[in-house]
Amino acid sequence: xxxxxxxLDRLAAQHAQAAIANTKDSKxxxxxxxxxxxxxxxxxxxxxxxxxxxxxxxxxxGKKIIEEMLxxxxxxxxxxxxxxxxxxxxxxxxxxxxxxxxxxxxxLLTKETLEQMLIYARYGAKAREEATQQKxxxxx
Numbered sequence: 001x002x003x004x005x006x007x008l009d010r011l012a013a014q015h016a017q018a019a020i021a022n023t024k025d026s027k028x029x030x031x032x033x034x035x036x037x038x039x040x041x042x043x044x045x046x047x048x049x050x051x052x053x054x055x056x057x058x059x060x061x062g063k064k065i066i067e068e069m070l071x072x073x074x075x076x077x078x079x080x081x082x083x084x085x086x087x088x089x090x091x092x093x094x095x096x097x098x099x100x101x102x103x104x105x106x107x108l109l110t111k112e113t114l115e116q117m118l119i120y121a122r123y124g125a126k127a128r129e130e131a132t133q134q135k136x137x138x139x140x
Contacts, residue, residue: 016120019068028129039118055089
């Protein structure tokens with residue numbers, strides 16, 4: 001890890017914005033629901049459970065959210081380079097087990113940062129939904 005200070009709030013915001021941009025072909029309400037459920041699992045059951053939930057229950061939207069969560073983990077500066085191009089459930093879960101859950105302090109920091117990202121993504125999806133509704137109302 002370098003001595004460069006990482007602004008975790010900015011990192012969370014950047015990856016939340018990227019998650020919303022990567023899901024623009026999906027309904028905003030579906031994105032909001034997926035992100036809200038993932039946030040609930042993260043807060044109640046932890047990082048591994050959140051990834052497991054997204055892989056098991058949320059199909060394509062889950063994969064897109066996981067992609068940004070993995071990008072965020074890489075950006076934390078712990079040397080957690082992504083598992084590779086293949087993001088199969090086995091590869092992602094092994095990566096989380098081998099790298100993220102090993103050190104308790106880093107795990108807690110990771111959980112907080114992922115929570116912040118998912119909160120920003122949830123409100124990003126809500127904002128997109130409202131912008132879409134306003135656009136539809138403006139053009140009859």
